[in-house]
Amino acid sequence: MALTVLRGGHIVDPATGQDAIGDVWFEDGRIVERPEGRSADHEIDVSGHIVMAGAIDIHSHIAGGNVNTARLLLPELHRAIRARLADTPLSTAKWSSYETGRLYAQMGFTTVVEPAMAPHHALQTHLEFNDVPIIDKGALTVLGNDDFLLGMLRDGETDGAINDYVAQTVENTRSLGLKCINPGGVEAFKENMRAFGLDDVVPFYGLTSRQIFQALQKSTQAVGIAHPLHLHMNNLGLAGNIDTALATIDAAQGLPLHLAHVQFYAYGKEGKNGFSSAGALFAEKINANKNVSVDVGQVMFSDTVTISSDVLKQFNSLPGAIPKKGAIFDGDANGGGIVPYAYKISNYYNAIQWAAGLELFLLIDNPEQVFFTTDHPNGGPFTTYPELFALLMSADLRAQHLARLPADVLEHTTLPSISREYTLYEIAQMSRSGAAKLFGFVDRGRLSPGAVADIAVYKPGRDVAGMFRRAALVFKDGALIVRDGQVSHYTRGKTLHIRPRYDQRITNRLDSYYDDLYGLPRSIFDVPDAALPHKDAFAEVPCRI
Amino acid sequence: METATLDGKAIALGDAYKHAAKILSGAAFPLVAGLGADVAGARAAILLAERLKGAFDHLASRETLADIDVKRSFGMFTTTANEARLRGDCVVLIGPGLTRAWPGMLERLALAEPPRRGAQAQQPRKVIWVGPEGEEANAVPGAKVIPASVQELSGVLAAWRARFGGRPVALGAEKVALIDDLVERLRNARFGVFVWSASTLDPLAIEMMQGLVIELNATTRFTGVHIGGRSGASGVTQAAGWMTGFPPRTGFGRGYPEHDPWRFEATRLVDSGEADAALWISAFDDEKPAWSRADIPLITLAPAHTSPSRGLFIKVGQPGVTHDAVLMSQETGGMTLRKASAPTDAPSVAQAIGAIMAEVSEGAWR
Numbered sequence: 001m002a003l004t005v006l007r008g009g010h011i012v013d014p015a016t017g018q019d020a021i022g023d024v025w026f027e028d029g030r031i032v033e034r035p036e037g038r039s040a041d042h043e044i045d046v047s048g049h050i051v052m053a054g055a056i057d058i059h060s061h062i063a064g065g066n067v068n069t070a071r072l073l074l075p076e077l078h079r080a081i082r083a084r085l086a087d088t089p090l091s092t093a094k095w096s097s098y099e100t101g102r103l104y105a106q107m108g109f110t111t112v113v114e115p116a117m118a119p120h121h122a123l124q125t126h127l128e129f130n131d132v133p134i135i136d137k138g139a140l141t142v143l144g145n146d147d148f149l150l151g152m153l154r155d156g157e158t159d160g161a162i163n164d165y166v167a168q169t170v171e172n173t174r175s176l177g178l179k180c181i182n183p184g185g186v187e188a189f190k191e192n193m194r195a196f197g198l199d200d201v202v203p204f205y206g207l208t209s210r211q212i213f214q215a216l217q218k219s220t221q222a223v224g225i226a227h228p229l230h231l232h233m234n235n236l237g238l239a240g241n242i243d244t245a246l247a248t249i250d251a252a253q254g255l256p257l258h259l260a261h262v263q264f265y266a267y268g269k270e271g272k273n274g275f276s277s278a279g280a281l282f283a284e285k286i287n288a289n290k291n292v293s294v295d296v297g298q299v300m301f302s303d304t305v306t307i308s309s310d311v312l313k314q315f316n317s318l319p320g321a322i323p324k325k326g327a328i329f330d331g332d333a334n335g336g337g338i339v340p341y342a343y344k345i346s347n348y349y350n351a352i353q354w355a356a357g358l359e360l361f362l363l364i365d366n367p368e369q370v371f372f373t374t375d376h377p378n379g380g381p382f383t384t385y386p387e388l389f390a391l392l393m394s395a396d397l398r399a400q401h402l403a404r405l406p407a408d409v410l411e412h413t414t415l416p417s418i419s420r421e422y423t424l425y426e427i428a429q430m431s432r433s434g435a436a437k438l439f440g441f442v443d444r445g446r447l448s449p450g451a452v453a454d455i456a457v458y459k460p461g462r463d464v465a466g467m468f469r470r471a472a473l474v475f476k477d478g479a480l481i482v483r484d485g486q487v488s489h490y491t492r493g494k495t496l497h498i499r500p501r502y503d504q505r506i507t508n509r510l511d512s513y514y515d516d517l518y519g520l521p522r523s524i525f526d527v528p529d530a531a532l533p534h535k536d537a538f539a540e541v542p543c544r545i
Numbered sequence: 546m547e548t549a550t551l552d553g554k555a556i557a558l559g560d561a562y563k564h565a566a567k568i569l570s571g572a573a574f575p576l577v578a579g580l581g582a583d584v585a586g587a588r589a590a591i592l593l594a595e596r597l598k599g600a601f602d603h604l605a606s607r608e609t610l611a612d613i614d615v616k617r618s619f620g621m622f623t624t625t626a627n628e629a630r631l632r633g634d635c636v637v638l639i640g641p642g643l644t645r646a647w648p649g650m651l652e653r654l655a656l657a658e659p660p661r662r663g664a665q666a667q668q669p670r671k672v673i674w675v676g677p678e679g680e681e682a683n684a685v686p687g688a689k690v691i692p693a694s695v696q697e698l699s700g701v702l703a704a705w706r707a708r709f710g711g712r713p714v715a716l717g718a719e720k721v722a723l724i725d726d727l728v729e730r731l732r733n734a735r736f737g738v739f740v741w742s743a744s745t746l747d748p749l750a751i752e753m754m755q756g757l758v759i760e761l762n763a764t765t766r767f768t769g770v771h772i773g774g775r776s777g778a779s780g781v782t783q784a785a786g787w788m789t790g791f792p793p794r795t796g797f798g799r800g801y802p803e804h805d806p807w808r809f810e811a812t813r814l815v816d817s818g819e820a821d822a823a824l825w826i827s828a829f830d831d832e833k834p835a836w837s838r839a840d841i842p843l844i845t846l847a848p849a850h851t852s853p854s855r856g857l858f859i860k861v862g863q864p865g866v867t868h869d870a871v872l873m874s875q876e877t878g879g880m881t882l883r884k885a886s887a888p889t890d891a892p893s894v895a896q897a898i899g900a901i902m903a904e905v906s907e908g909a910w911r
Contacts, residue, residue: 071791072782072792073620075617080790080802080803081801082800089595098788120625121880127880190766325616328622332625518630519655524876525879530869531881
C-alpha cells in the first residue's frame, strides 16, 4: 500500500501527548515515522481539520442472539427508508449488521466491543461479527451464572482450577475477556427469586454475588486478561441502588474492576418520587478508587429497546415495556431479556437518569477512567454519541436541555451547578487512548509509529455533533473508506481475541461434564474456523502475561 | 445424474451459472424462494436477492412467522432444551407430531428421567401431552395424555387460561374439575415448560399459551421450548434477522428491505405474476415449490436424484451431509457446525449462489 501523509492537521493523540498541528504518515496499514529520503505517494491536505486515531467503543450490544431477538421483536423500530449506495450491500437496512458497520465507520469508530457473548451462543455472535463490515470487533464472554463455575466455587476448588476454566472458556469462545452479569442473580431467578442483591445467596450453591464476582475478578488477573472483570452489578435500575454500587466498589478489594453502564446504578431515594440522582456521590467514590473504571450507559431521549442478560431485571421491567411486549429467554446460564422502552424528556425518572449520567461524566476527574457508552441500545442507540459528545463539550447546550426537563428534576441533581466542558483532548482520552488501555490494545487508539492506521479526520464547526456524526475522512488499516461522512465501499475488519494459557486437563473435565449433564459433546458449542465464511476472520491480541 | 440440466438436458455447470445469472438479472422482480439451506447458503441467497432487488421467502415461513407474530405483537418466554431437561418438573407437550418435527425430542428432554436442578431434582417429572398422535400417546411412560384434535388445541389452552384466572368456562362440571386439577399442577410447578411446534398451532393458540405463561410467572417459573420449522428455518431466520433486520418474506424492490408476510409470500408472488423469475432452493430434501404456475423461468438448486423436466437445475449438496454446515441446532437452541457425514464434492448452496453472483455485474460482497 502506498505511502500516505495527512498534512497539516490538528493532531489530538493523548497516547503520545500530541495536541498540535502536525503530519501523520502511514504505509501498508500502519502508522510510520516520516521516512528519510522518500516522498509520499499520496499527500492529503487536512489543514483546518482534527486528526485522531479511530475511536473504540468499549460496550455496545451489536451482535448475538439477544440482539437478533430484539430485531425480530421490533420491526416497527427499524423500518428502512433509503436505498443504499453502490458497493455497500444492505448498508441502509436499518439495524442490520451491515448498517452497524457503516454507521460506526462514518463517525470515525474503528473498533467496537460487544460486551455480552453467552458461551453457548458464541458462534452466532461471531457469524454476526463477520457481517459487520469495516470495523474491528471483539466480545466479552459471560460467566457467573453458569453451573460449572458456581459448582466449583461451592465445592471450594482451587484457584488454579477456576483459572483454567476461565481461560479455557475465553479462549474457546474467542473473546477479549470476561463479563459477569448480575452474578448468581440469574440462576436465582430460575429458582423463582425476584430480587437479588450483593449479599443474597444463590439457592443450592450457598454463594453470594459478592463471592462470585470476587472470584472472577481474581481469576481475570491471574490468567493475564488485560481487561479487568467487566461487571454488570445487582439491582440495576432500582431507586436507592447507589448503595449497591458503593458496596460493590468496596468489595473490589483494590483489584482492577470495570463497572458497566453505571448511570443505571446512580439512583438515590430523595424527593416525592423517591428517585433522585446519586451521580455526584458515585463519581466521588470512583475518583477515590483508581482500580475502578466505568462506562456510563448514558440515557439519550429516544425510542429504544433494552437488551440484557440480566434476565431477572428484564422480567421485572416487562410491565413497563413501551410498546407493551418483550421476550424472556431462560438460557443455559444467563439467557436474555428484551424489553422495548421509550425515554422521554418530560418523564421525571428518565430526566433524572439523563442528568445522573452527565454528572458521572463531568464529575469523574480522569477521562481515562470513564467511558462514553449509552450501553447501546439500552440507554439509547450508539448513533447518539455525537449528541452526547456535544453535551459534554458545552455547558450552554446542557443548560438548554435542563430548561426542558420537569422542574422538580433540578432539585435532585447537581448537574445545573457543573460548568466543566470536555476538551477535544479529553474526548480523545475517553474514546481512544483510555479505551485502548482498558483492553490492553498497544497498537490502536493511538497515532504513534507501528500503530494500526485507523484514523479519523473531522472538520470542526459550530455543530459539534455534526462534526462527530460525519467524519471528513476515515482510514481503516490505511484504506480510505469514508469521505465527507459517506462510506464509499466495504472492507473486512477483524475479530479481536485473546488466548490465555491453561492446563489442558480442564478440557477433558469439561468434556465429561457436558457428556454427563447434557448428553452432548462439548464441541457442539465450539467456534471452529470452518464455521465462518472467511478464514482470516480473527486477529489475536496478546495477553497481559 | 447430471450436475446441471436445462429443461431436462445436460449442460455444463459453468454455462448453468451464466444462464442462471442471465435469467435472474433480466427479471424485473426475481424471487429467491424455498431457501432450504444452511446459514452460509441463506447468507448468499439473501445477498443475491438484495443485489437483484428481488424478494426472499423460506418454505416453512408459515410456521416461523406464527411464532414471530406472537413474539412481535405480544411477547414470548422461551428456554433451551437443556434447561428444560435439567429443571423442567412439569413439561406440557402441545399437539401431535412433535416427535416428527423433532425426532430427538424425547431423548433430549429426558422426559422419562427426573430433573436435576433445584428442589425438584430427582423428583419424578410430570409430563402432560395434549393431543398426541398415534404412538406418541405411549412414548413417555407415566405421562398424562389428554386427547384432543388439532382443531381443539386452541380451545383447550383457552379453557386452561380461563380456569387459571378463576373465570367460568362453558363445560360440564366433570370437565371443569379435570381442568382445575391440571391448572393446579401448572400452578405448583417450580419450573414448568410448554413444548410446541407452530406446524400444528396457529398464532392465536400460541399467544393463548404464552399469555398463560406470563400469568403463571406471577408466582412461579414457567417458560417454553418451541420446535423450529423444517429445512433449516430457524437458522435462515436468524441470518435474515442480522442481515436485513427482518425474517423471510422480505423484499428489496426499493433498494432497502421491506418485510411484509403477505406481499412477499413466495407462492402468491409467483401465482399472481408479480415475480417474473424464481430461484428455488431446497438443499435438505428436495421439497418442491407450492405454486401452481409453470410459465415463469425457474432455477432449482436441490440434491435431486432426477432432474426436473422444466427449467434450469443445478445439483447441490446436502448441508451437514455432503459438506460441513452451520445450522441452528434444536438440541441446544444455538448455531453449531455440523460436520459432513458423507462428504462429496457437490457444490454447497453458498458455492452455487457465489458462482451465480460472480456473473451478476456489481462487485460482490461475499
